[in-house]
Amino acid sequence: MKRVTLALTLALAAGLSAQAADAQTLKTIKDRGMLSCGVSQGLPGFSSPDDKGNWTGIDVDVCRAIAAVVLNDPTKIKFVPLSAKDRFTALQSGEIDVLSRNTTWTVSRDTSLGANFTGVTYYDGQGFMVKKSLKVNSALELNSASVCVQTGTTTELNLADYFKANNMKYEVIAFGTIDEAVKAYESGRCDVFTDDSSGLYASRLKLTNPADHVVLPEIISKEPLGPMVRHGDDQWFDIVKWTLFAMVTAEELGITQKNVDEMAKSDKPELKRVLGTDGNLGEQLGLTKDWVIRIVKAVGNYGESFDRNVGAGSPLKISRGINSLWTKGGLQYSPPIR
Amino acid sequence: MGVEARKPPPQLALKLRRALGGKAGWNGVAVQLVFGAVLAWIAYEIISNARTNLESQHIAAGFGFLRNSASFDVNQTLIPYSGSDTYFRVFIVGVLNTLLVSVVGIFFATVIGFIVALCRLSPNWLVSRVGGLYVEAIRNLPLLFQILFWYLAVLAALPAPRQSVSVLGAFFLNNRGVIVPSPLAQPGLVPFLAMLALGVVASLALRSYARRALFDQGRAIQIWPYVLALLVGLPLVTTLVFGLPVTFEFPQLKGFNFAGGARIIPEFVALTVGLSTYTAAFIAEIVRAGILSVHKGQMEAGSSLGLSRGATLRLIVVPQAMRVIVPPLTNQYLNLTKNSSLAVAIGYPDLVSVFAGTALSQTGQAIEIIAMTMGVYLLTSLVTSAVMSVYGWRISRSLGA
Numbered sequence: 167m168k169r170v171t172l173a174l175t176l177a178l179a180a181g182l183s184a185q186a187a188d189a190q191t192l193k194t195i196k197d198r199g200m201l202s203c204g205v206s207q208g209l210p211g212f213s214s215p216d217d218k219g220n221w222t223g224i225d226v227d228v229c230r231a232i233a234a235v236v237l238n239d240p241t242k243i244k245f246v247p248l249s250a251k252d253r254f255t256a257l258q259s260g261e262i263d264v265l266s267r268n269t270t271w272t273v274s275r276d277t278s279l280g281a282n283f284t285g286v287t288y289y290d291g292q293g294f295m296v297k298k299s300l301k302v303n304s305a306l307e308l309n310s311a312s313v314c315v316q317t318g319t320t321t322e323l324n325l326a327d328y329f330k331a332n333n334m335k336y337e338v339i340a341f342g343t344i345d346e347a348v349k350a351y352e353s354g355r356c357d358v359f360t361d362d363s364s365g366l367y368a369s370r371l372k373l374t375n376p377a378d379h380v381v382l383p384e385i386i387s388k389e390p391l392g393p394m395v396r397h398g399d400d401q402w403f404d405i406v407k408w409t410l411f412a413m414v415t416a417e418e419l420g421i422t423q424k425n426v427d428e429m430a431k432s433d434k435p436e437l438k439r440v441l442g443t444d445g446n447l448g449e450q451l452g453l454t455k456d457w458v459i460r461i462v463k464a465v466g467n468y469g470e471s472f473d474r475n476v477g478a479g480s481p482l483k484i485s486r487g488i489n490s491l492w493t494k495g496g497l498q499y500s501p502p503i504r
Numbered sequence: 505m506g507v508e509a510r511k512p513p514p515q516l517a518l519k520l521r522r523a524l525g526g527k528a529g530w531n532g533v534a535v536q537l538v539f540g541a542v543l544a545w546i547a548y549e550i551i552s553n554a555r556t557n558l559e560s561q562h563i564a565a566g567f568g569f570l571r572n573s574a575s576f577d578v579n580q581t582l583i584p585y586s587g588s589d590t591y592f593r594v595f596i597v598g599v600l601n602t603l604l605v606s607v608v609g610i611f612f613a614t615v616i617g618f619i620v621a622l623c624r625l626s627p628n629w630l631v632s633r634v635g636g637l638y639v640e641a642i643r644n645l646p647l648l649f650q651i652l653f654w655y656l657a658v659l660a661a662l663p664a665p666r667q668s669v670s671v672l673g674a675f676f677l678n679n680r681g682v683i684v685p686s687p688l689a690q691p692g693l694v695p696f697l698a699m700l701a702l703g704v705v706a707s708l709a710l711r712s713y714a715r716r717a718l719f720d721q722g723r724a725i726q727i728w729p730y731v732l733a734l735l736v737g738l739p740l741v742t743t744l745v746f747g748l749p750v751t752f753e754f755p756q757l758k759g760f761n762f763a764g765g766a767r768i769i770p771e772f773v774a775l776t777v778g779l780s781t782y783t784a785a786f787i788a789e790i791v792r793a794g795i796l797s798v799h800k801g802q803m804e805a806g807s808s809l810g811l812s813r814g815a816t817l818r819l820i821v822v823p824q825a826m827r828v829i830v831p832p833l834t835n836q837y838l839n840l841t842k843n844s845s846l847a848v849a850i851g852y853p854d855l856v857s858v859f860a861g862t863a864l865s866q867t868g869q870a871i872e873i874i875a876m877t878m879g880v881y882l883l884t885s886l887v888t889s890a891v892m893s894v895y896g897w898r899i900s901r902s903l904g905a
Contacts, residue, residue, distance in 0.1 A: 318865030
């Protein structure tokens with residue numbers, strides 16, 4: 167792990183000294199014929215490889231959608247698995263084109279890392295998981311507990327804030343990767359494992375007896391997770407941002423993987439605009455007219471992707487909750503595509 | 505040394521020519537200067553380019569972040585630390601934790617290494633085979649694997665806090681570590697420590713006096729009764745006069761964990777055990793090689809004088825072997841210090857874990873943080889190396905005399 171950090175840092179130093187800010191991400195990717203996408207080291211539902219090395223997850227779908235609009239092929243992606251602490255360096259150094267790795271949007275990350283968040287793929291919040299046998303019902307009963315956490319995350323900071331604010335003592339044991347933290351939790355080194363609540367459900371599946379563990383009801387923070395791109399290339403920023411919005415818009419308009427071809431024949435002005443049979447919105451972005459069609463064919467609309475990866479159609483079975491469309495009382499909202 | 509000092513000092517210019525140019529004379533000096541200038545120019549280009557590009561991409565740069573509040577916690581700190589302290593304090597906490605595990609690891613690695621080496625050299629068949637097995641098994645397994653083994657295997661075997669193994673109701677062992685009573689300073693502590701220090705100094709002086717008496721006049725003085733009186737009697741009297749130097753706070757089970765008392769965390773234990781047993785295997789081979797490098801006539805001479813095997817090794821063989829042992833031993837010490845950065849795998853808060861890990865990803869200032877971390881390792885290694893060089897030089901001097 168240390169070696170990876172060091173290599174990335176050297177790449178960062180070398181990259182920064184060798185070339186000026188690269189403002190041609192789109193061209194670089196097209197020339198390369200491959201999108202380089204930073205993902206997690208394995209978080210079921212968000213980004214994790216199966217036994218054949220195929221990556222799936224809601225964060226992976228964002229990568230696939232981008233590859234579909236840029237390269238017309240959602241499989242032309244090099245996935246770069248990154249630990250929490252290596253992810254920003256990988257983005258800064260140009261190792262990856264986009265970071266789609268359950269990363270919380272905060273003002274300090276948006277300003278000091280030389281990168282921008284492009285939107286929110288998943289509205290999350292931090293929670294706690296404990297063994298049922300401890301008979302704890304609330305996070306406020308965790309005074310003097312030992313807590314396992316993945317290092318280099320906002321989780322670590324929220325944890326400190328929460329215990330301090332509630333005047334509770336605790337011991338933090340920070341691990342380099344989520345798997346190490348979960349393993350230590352399972353071995354009994356910690357009473358509590360803390361992560362974004364979606365991550366808690368995903369990690370619970372990996373435990374020997376998931377039923378012996380319970381996620382406490384408290385959500386102690388706001389964790390809007392979204393993709394990031396480097397500063398200095400506004401066109402690329404727009405492409406990544408609108409790819410995500412297009413997925414949400416597709417859901418708003420009821421465009422699905424199944425009916426997308428039929429929808430494209432529709433006479434409704436809004437559908438014609440979005441699906442590119444009228445106007446040239448895609449070309450204004452530096453893409454093709456059929457960009458939304460490509461996205462929906464590759465990964466479906468936002469709702470389909472959610473259900474398949476983390477929702478009802480997945481082992482995680484997380485309810486849509488605040489990730490529902492704004493029309494259904496949730497927070498997912500796309501500015502108009504027009 | 506004395507002979508050199510009497511030579512007329514060579515002129516500065518000639519010295520310079522000799523140092524830089526060697527046989528090539530002034531041409532050589534010119535080449536060296538050009539080479540130096542090119543290196544400096546490359547370094548300047550790299551730094552100024554990186555600076556410009558960091559600025560143009562609006563990536564925060566500089567060391568200002570060290571004054572910002574870190575707002576995360578660390579579970580083992582040798583100095584008081586809380587989340588509201590600065591990143592600079594996190595840096596110090598990390599450095600101290602790295603030094604702690606290195607120093608303790610080096611101590612145990614040396615002790616185990618010497619014992620294993622003596623086992624391997626033992627005339628006893630079983631003992632020497634056990635020593636050999638240890639060396640071959642340990643040094644042929646990857647270190648990270650061994651540290652994870654000590655951490656996970658040992659953790660799994662230990663009970664939860666509520667089922668702790670207790671010794672005398674004061675010491676507890678569980679999967680949160682070893683919990684011991686912590687000393688609380690009392691008014692008697694200062695005179696107690698002062699008297700103890702006085703006792704140590706006086707004992708050392710006594711020892712050197714006794715040695716001189718033995719070497720110069722052949723008088724053997726038994727000093728141990730005086731030493732005992734100085735080291736035990738003196739502090740005891742102080743305690744009687746000023747009261748107990750410390751009282752102990754006993755750990756008690758409260759909620760999830762023990763409150764009160766001091767705790768040695770399992771990450772520290774696993775890392776220290778892993779590092780010291782691993783390095784000990786290499787040290788054992790170095791010590792064995794060193795001892796074998798001393799002519800076997802020395803051993804025979806010792807036994808012909810009627811010394812026991814242990815006394816011969818201690819008084820005759822090992823002192824001569826040290827000259828061979830010290831340089832590669834230094835290498836092993838440096839390796840151990842550098843290997844301590846594997847701590848991050850088991851959650852021990854060393855420098856790489858808390859500073860080049862957590863602090864790096866919270867601030868994103870990779871270049872500054874990695875540079876500082878490398879600086880610390882470089883400095884630690886150079887200091888270790890220097891100390892060992894001085895030690896090696898003293899040994900050669902005493903043997904050469």
